[in-house]
Amino acid sequence: MAYRIGIDARMYSARFTGIGRYNYELIHHLAAIDAENTYVIFLNEPEFSEFEIFAPNIEKVLVNAKHYSLQEQTVFLQKLLAAKLDLMHFTHFNSPLLFPGKQVVTIHDLTLSYYPGKKMTAAHYRAAYNLSIWSVTKKAAAVIAISENTKNDVISLLHVPAEKIRVVYEGAAETFTDDKRPEPIARVRSTYNLPRPFLLYAGVWRSHKNVAGLISAFALMVKEYGYEGDLVITGRPDPLYTEVPETIAQHGLEQRVHCVGLVPEEDLGVLFNAAELYVFPSFYEGFGLPALEAFAAGVPLAASNTSCLPEICGEGNALFFDPHNPKNMAEVMMRGVQDQELRTQLIERGKKRLLDFSWRKMAEETLGVYLDILRAGHAPSKNSSWRAQSGFTYLRRHGPPLSPRQQKSISLGCFPRTHRRRKNSI
Structure with missing residues (x-):
């Protein structure tokens, strides 16, 4: 049976470091090893225009939804639903919170949990990060961790059951060779x-x-x-x-x-x-x-x-x-x-x-995760009350402790003021 599998490749370019390379290698090696299933690649500009269809079972969809944006929760969600996917692979923890379909997520690291850095430090961004990573790992049929260390972090910080996590190592780019000319x-x-x-x-x-x-x-x-x-x-x-x-x-x-x-x-x-x-x-x-x-x-x-x-x-x-x-x-x-x-x-x-380590091995093992989920008919639990709860209620009950400032930010919508409708707007 052939399936339609979506891949979030909104980071897909030499400008990006780890995740951009991960997406590039995953897509190209999946196409090389799997001619049966169709892969729907979701991209932003300019990567969408630069992306050339290189295999008959590859489709591309323009999203233009940045991470932590209102468009991510609306436009991206609409694109996902319209694609009629059997499975969606979010290669980064940012995803539409209300996406109801079968999904797998790759967690590359929990750097923002340990080292928040100097960007996006406002309370609403921190709350949005917590909500995003908690919700996607909760709903996913499987979580791919790229190392045992990341798996252990996901277990200890996000309380994801160990049996739900698959460790799939990455590889090295072919452009790196021992060439001392x-x-x-x-x-x-x-x-x-x-x-x-x-x-x-x-x-x-x-x-x-x-x-x-x-x-x-x-x-x-x-x-x-x-x-x-x-x-x-x-x-x-x-x-x-x-x-x-x-x-x-x-x-x-x-x-x-x-x-x-x-x-x-x-x-x-x-x-x-x-x-x-x-x-x-x-x-x-x-x-x-x-x-x-x-x-x-x-x-x-x-x-x-x-x-x-x-x-x-x-x-x-x-x-x-x-x-x-x-x-x-x-x-x-x-x-x-x-x-x-x-x-x-x-x-x-x-x-x-x-x-x-090899990118081909990574793609083979990732395909194995897809097929395990699809053939098992795995879906988010029907008993889950996710869609009946607000994001704040879900995070309050299942997520990490929130400061009063984060509670206020997430109750206002988790997103920056520029993404919220003003009272006097039409």
């Missing part, structure tokens, strides 16, 4: 003015990424251990996270730390190959794709000993440090650049570890 490396060094050896960090600047901590550890490498190389930080500069440029200036490292911005993917792969060491300093991650990308590029990896990173990296395949201790970080990173025998061992072991 001098020509592309020389080109990238020239483009970004990198004449010296360097450590590499690729990612956003948010609090849980610990970029300022990395810079402080690098300062110790330079000043106490005599490291003669540089530090390269990719990713779009974020004006909300002023601690990154401030920490660079505090240590007088303006000539040694290179913030090169968001680089093209082909350049990013070459930067990995050119780096002496890839450093992954995060306090928290849901999976940690850059670890696999470092393995694929044949570059030694030094990573935090927290959250999912020991799980994904595996024992003996990377160097680990305490991300809360800059001195320990500096010591471990120095080992990673000085000990040649250790470097060779890490590169070899990293490549072996990489064989445990």
